[in-house]
Amino acid sequence: MRCTIWFAGLMAAAAAHAEIFPLAPDQDSIGEPGQTQAEQQDTLPDIARVHHLGFDEIIAANPGVDTWLPGAGTLVRLPMQHLLPNAPRIGIVINLPDGRLYYFHADADGKSVVESDPISVGKMDWKTPIGVTTIVKKEKNPSWYPPKSVRETHLKDDGDVLPESIPPGPDNPLGAYAMRLGIPGGAYLIHGTNKPVGVGMQITHGCIRLYPEDIEHLFGEVPVGMEVRIVNQRIKTGWIEGALYLEVHHPLDGVDPKDVEDLTGLTRAIVAATAQRRVIIDWDTAQRVFDEASGSPVRISIDRWVAPGSAAALTSQ
Numbered sequence: 001m002r003c004t005i006w007f008a009g010l011m012a013a014a015a016a017h018a019e020i021f022p023l024a025p026d027q028d029s030i031g032e033p034g035q036t037q038a039e040q041q042d043t044l045p046d047i048a049r050v051h052h053l054g055f056d057e058i059i060a061a062n063p064g065v066d067t068w069l070p071g072a073g074t075l076v077r078l079p080m081q082h083l084l085p086n087a088p089r090i091g092i093v094i095n096l097p098d099g100r101l102y103y104f105h106a107d108a109d110g111k112s113v114v115e116s117d118p119i120s121v122g123k124m125d126w127k128t129p130i131g132v133t134t135i136v137k138k139e140k141n142p143s144w145y146p147p148k149s150v151r152e153t154h155l156k157d158d159g160d161v162l163p164e165s166i167p168p169g170p171d172n173p174l175g176a177y178a179m180r181l182g183i184p185g186g187a188y189l190i191h192g193t194n195k196p197v198g199v200g201m202q203i204t205h206g207c208i209r210l211y212p213e214d215i216e217h218l219f220g221e222v223p224v225g226m227e228v229r230i231v232n233q234r235i236k237t238g239w240i241e242g243a244l245y246l247e248v249h250h251p252l253d254g255v256d257p258k259d260v261e262d263l264t265g266l267t268r269a270i271v272a273a274t275a276q277r278r279v280i281i282d283w284d285t286a287q288r289v290f291d292e293a294s295g296s297p298v299r300i301s302i303d304r305w306v307a308p309g310s311a312a313a314l315t316s317q
Contacts, residue, residue, distance in 0.1 A: 018052065018115040018214060020107070023089070028238030029245065029297060030114060034078035038070040045197045049211060051078050054099045054118030054200015060250065060295045079296045082116060083238035083247045089114070091227035092135075092190075094208060096121050096128055097234035097249040098295060099200050101190075101208065103218065117218065118200045120193075120209035127254060128206050129183055132229050135190070135222060137180040141168035142191070170194055175212055177219040181228060190228075191215060202253050235261055235290075237273040238297065242304035244279055245297040246270070246289045266290045270300070277305040 021030040036047065044067045048058040059067060061079040070076060085095040089104040089112070101117045122128035144166040166172050175192020190208040192215040193199060199211050210218065236247040246269075251260045261269075270281060279301035286300045 018103075018117050018217065020113050020115045023104070023112040023114045025112075026239070027084075029081060029083055029240050030116065031081040033081045033296060036076050036078060038072060038074040038076050040072040042070060043068050044070060044076065047076055047078075048118070048200065049196060051080065052118065052214075053078065053080065054120070055198060056099055056200050056202070056250075057118065057295050058200070060293065063294075077296075079294070081297055083236040083245060083297050084114070085231055085233050085236065087229055087231055087233075090229075092222070092229070094119065094121075094128075094228065094230045095236075096130070096230065096232050096252055098236070098247070099202075099249075101210070101218075103222070105221070117210055117214040120199050120201050120204050121252075122206040123203050123253065127252075128204070128208065128230060129188070130230050130232055131183075132227065133182045135179045135224055135226050135228060136182040138219060138222075138224055139178050139180070140219070141176055142172070142174050142178040143167050144172050144174045175215060177215045179219065179222065190218070234293075235266060235269045236297075237269055239273075239277065239305070240297075240299075242279075242306060243299050244270070244273060244277075244281070244301040244305075246286055246300045247295065247297040248290050248293045249295045250293045263287065263290065279303050279305050 019031070034051070036051070038047065044058050044062065044065065045055055048055060057079050058076070061077045065074060065076065082098065082100060084102065085093050087093045091104060093102045093104065094100075095102070099119055099121065101119050102114055103116070104112070104114050107113045145164065146166070168176070171194065173194055174189065175194055178189045178191035180186065181188045181190065188206055190210065192212045193209050196211050199209060232252065234249040234251060238245050238247070248266075266286065270286060274281070280303050282300050282302050285298065289298045289300065
């Protein structure tokens with residue numbers, strides 16, 4: 001037990017906090033892809049937390065790598081680059097398929113910045129609702145009052161008898177901080193967890209779950225009344241230095257297959273992205289990225305877009 005507690009403490013101390021990125025008006029991407037070598041005792045979830053990534057995204061970026069025993073010296077890809085969701089850059093934006101929360105705000109100098117955290121979202125029968133809401137309440141060391149439907153499901157599926165309330169402490173799945181959303185019913189929260197290994201998976205009862213260190217930081221930064229926008233964008237496009245990039249994630253569990261974007265949806269997304277910036281598209285690469293759904297941005301344009309009248313455009317004439 002002593003060794004387990006020491007290791008958990010070490011992991012928490014070593015875990016990376018959200019990096020704050022300066023945000024230009026036309027910027028579509030944050031972060032850079034990375035890689036590391038696994039140590040003998042590492043698991044992919046261990047590596048994910050150290051590098052501020054979620055469970056599903058590090059698994060998707062490393063097909064064929066053993067989740068629980070990658071092995072000493074194994075190269076592990078770190079999907080730390082993200083295309084920003086196509087949404088107003090105000091307050092908190094949560095994109096369910098990529099399992100990340102984006103917090104848009106101004107820094108101490110009044111400049112626009114964004115930070116991003118890995119999250120868990122609602123599982124198949126407990127979908128996180130899409131739409132716009134606000135944070136209506138913040139609570140430190142919250143008690144959890146599992147709804148009757150949750151208690152009945154636990155009893156039916158696991159034989160697990162949940163009490164009507166769970167006080168603050170190590171057995172509380174909300175962790176040490178919770179922020180209630182203004183969604184009707186009042187049951188949806190942005191909160192921490194007592195089981196950080198699951199952060200980044202689609203496993204909650206509809207709430208948004210963060211690593212303990214991330215919710216502590218966000219709790220101190222975000223005021224009551226802040227706008228929260230929840231979207232479902234598994235296909236994202238963005239421009240990086242004049243080149244078009246594509247990022248695709250797996251569909252959410254429980255989504256009706258007829259509502260899942262196919263190659264026609266992919267084509268529509270690329271056509272929309274190039275409506276005002278014309279480039280030559282590598283369609284074979286675009287389809288490969290769509291099929292793999294690794295969650296990492298990949299360049300799909302062969303040439304680069306140059307703004308008319310710019311120095312680069314004049315030079316190329």
